[in-house]
Amino acid sequence: MPIGEREHRAIENLVYEWARAVDEGRFEDLAGLLVEDGEYKVASRYNVDRGLPLAVIHTRSRGQLRDRITSLRVANIYEAHCYRHLVSGVQAIGEEGGAFEVRSNYAVIRIMEHDGASSIFSTGQYRDSVVLEGGTPRFRRRHVVFDSKAIDTLLVYPL
Amino acid sequence: MSALETAPTARTWPQEGPGRAPYWVFSDPDVYAREQALIFRGAMWHYVGLEAEVPEAGSFKCTRIGDAPVIVCRDEAGRLRAMVNRCAHRGNLVCREEFGKGNEFYCVYHAWVYNLAGDLKSAAFRRGLRGEGGLPADFRLEDHGLQKLRCESFCGLVFASYSPDTPPLADWLGEAGDGVRRTLVKPLKVLGYDTQRINANWKNYHENPRDSYHANILHSFYGTFGMSRQSQESAMIIERSGRHQYFYTKAGTEKSSADYKETASGLRSHNDGFKLEDHSILEWRDEYGDGISVQILSLYPSFVLHQIAHSLATRHLVPNGPDSCDLNWTYFGFADDPPALTAQRLAQTNLVGSAGMVSMEDAAVCNMIRRATAGAGDAASVMWMGGKDLASGGSSKLSERGLRNFWHTYRTDMGF
Numbered sequence: 001m002p003i004g005e006r007e008h009r010a011i012e013n014l015v016y017e018w019a020r021a022v023d024e025g026r027f028e029d030l031a032g033l034l035v036e037d038g039e040y041k042v043a044s045r046y047n048v049d050r051g052l053p054l055a056v057i058h059t060r061s062r063g064q065l066r067d068r069i070t071s072l073r074v075a076n077i078y079e080a081h082c083y084r085h086l087v088s089g090v091q092a093i094g095e096e097g098g099a100f101e102v103r104s105n106y107a108v109i110r111i112m113e114h115d116g117a118s119s120i121f122s123t124g125q126y127r128d129s130v131v132l133e134g135g136t137p138r139f140r141r142r143h144v145v146f147d148s149k150a151i152d153t154l155l156v157y158p159l
Numbered sequence: 160m161s162a163l164e165t166a167p168t169a170r171t172w173p174q175e176g177p178g179r180a181p182y183w184v185f186s187d188p189d190v191y192a193r194e195q196a197l198i199f200r201g202a203m204w205h206y207v208g209l210e211a212e213v214p215e216a217g218s219f220k221c222t223r224i225g226d227a228p229v230i231v232c233r234d235e236a237g238r239l240r241a242m243v244n245r246c247a248h249r250g251n252l253v254c255r256e257e258f259g260k261g262n263e264f265y266c267v268y269h270a271w272v273y274n275l276a277g278d279l280k281s282a283a284f285r286r287g288l289r290g291e292g293g294l295p296a297d298f299r300l301e302d303h304g305l306q307k308l309r310c311e312s313f314c315g316l317v318f319a320s321y322s323p324d325t326p327p328l329a330d331w332l333g334e335a336g337d338g339v340r341r342t343l344v345k346p347l348k349v350l351g352y353d354t355q356r357i358n359a360n361w362k363n364y365h366e367n368p369r370d371s372y373h374a375n376i377l378h379s380f381y382g383t384f385g386m387s388r389q390s391q392e393s394a395m396i397i398e399r400s401g402r403h404q405y406f407y408t409k410a411g412t413e414k415s416s417a418d419y420k421e422t423a424s425g426l427r428s429h430n431d432g433f434k435l436e437d438h439s440i441l442e443w444r445d446e447y448g449d450g451i452s453v454q455i456l457s458l459y460p461s462f463v464l465h466q467i468a469h470s471l472a473t474r475h476l477v478p479n480g481p482d483s484c485d486l487n488w489t490y491f492g493f494a495d496d497p498p499a500l501t502a503q504r505l506a507q508t509n510l511v512g513s514a515g516m517v518s519m520e521d522a523a524v525c526n527m528i529r530r531a532t533a534g535a536g537d538a539a540s541v542m543w544m545g546g547k548d549l550a551s552g553g554s555s556k557l558s559e560r561g562l563r564n565f566w567h568t569y570r571t572d573m574g575f
Contacts, residue, residue, distance in 0.1 A: 054351020
């Protein structure tokens with residue numbers, strides 16, 4: 001059964017909401033876009049294609065994602081920068097038991113504050129499972145599969 | 160080795176010796192070229208991979224030693240081999256996949272074919288056609304193999320060397336071998352890879368894991384969330400030639416002392432009140448039975464082996480010119496790990512690597528040092544924690560003895 005227009009718009013909005021929260025530095029808002037035991041994982045296509053389980057970020061609950069945000073706020077050292085997400089091709093490719101399988105592409109431009117360098121920091125695919133809880137869409141699973149095996153310097157803000 | 164790369168240098172090291180490193184050593188392209196000849200192609204052992212990455216006859220892996228592309232493989236008899244990935248004919252790559260399995264290396268340009276030992280077996284149209292063309296009659300296949308390197312393994316780590324003069328691998332490792340042996344106790348299973356690209360000289364990173372002084376200061380995740388503090392029981396072991404070293408910390412050995420409290424209160428990283436919502440990421444049980452929760456082992460010039468709680472990885476440092484290097488992290492567990500232990504090793508990857516909450520800042524500091532040392536002229540760093548010479552500083556983590564030993568070795572190798 002094709003996905004309804006209303007569901008599709010709600011899912012699309014969730015995908016954009018995540019990107020906008022990151023780009024605006026509202027990292028504390030991300031956990032609320034996951035269900036309570038929602039998973040957020042960032043793994044390279046290099047590992048995924050080889051069937052290797054390693055992920056550079058893997059949180060299995062809102063609490064674990066919040067811990068990562070706390071860490072980047074109070075503990076980690078990095079040079080000031082921000083992201084700009086370009087998200088395209090949001091597509092629901094299936095539904096099972098009320099969870100929609102969703103794919104979309106992203107490009108993240110990283111802008112360094114000290115010299116203004118803007119460069120493509122990461123491109124990849126979001127592989128999401130989205131549920132509608134009382135009409136509100138949330139990620140049950142958000143897998144970020146990034147295309148390049150190399151990460152320039154460090155990955156501190158979620159993609 | 161070209162005379163240009165190895166000729167005596169006009170550069171002079173600061174009078175004070177190995178406790179100072181001049182900043183030109185990180186940026187000078189001539190120094191970089193000299194390192195390629197004297198260190199990366201010199202009489203050293205260089206890490207090239209894990210035995211687990213080339214598990215059976217015909218398995219191969221492509222990597223680099225310094226700038227040079229290298230193949231490590233197992234020949235038909237299962238013996239480890241290493242050779243430069245450069246066709247003897249016109250210098251093309253003979254192996255284009257990072258990992259794989261086969262029975263020969265085939266250059267796509269003119270179909271020169273090598274066996275797994277690197278010997279040239281055939282060249283297309285070697286005899287020409289209808290009596291024309293072809294290689295000279297006196298061309299000997301055996302004179303035109305791939306450049307072969309020595310290859311040895313130690314506890315599942317594979318190393319290669321350009322030089323017949325490098326001592327056997329176990330002798331080269333010396334006391335550092337004890338740190339490897341303690342950690343790699345069983346056959347390994349690769350869990351995945353992470354490449355961290357650092358916009359700084361390779362030595363900016365090389366210094367970092369040898370520098371136990373910074374660990375609990377820069378990496379405030381350790382202290383903030385109570386994982387490791389300078390006041391825990393720890394030790395530093397430096398191999399007798401000074402090339403290699405490791406240090407370790409034992410969890411649960413917190414010693415409270417007045418001078419620690421006084422100093423720590425000024426550290427950004429010290430925060431007794433901070434707790435993670437979900438502490439499971441830090442859970443650790445003593446799998447080796449020796450109480451060591453963190454061990455960082457550095458081998459000269461470009462290799463690190465770490466145990467950080469249950470996370471196990473190698474870090475292979477590959478230079479990309481004077482201002483860039485790649486840190487290639489290979490994460491692994493043991494082949495017989497139960498699923499729960501594999502899961503914990505994977506979960507603790509959150510702490511290390513490119514996105515590691517403990518250690519991501521190392522690369523940021525390397526980048527900042529590169530910027531800060533631009534235009535530095537003859538300025539030099541000062542590494543006098545624990546003393547000024549090679550022996551002083553004992554086994555304290557609050558010592559830069561490991562750095563002084565590195566720079567001493569480097570100067571000797573480079574003729575500075």
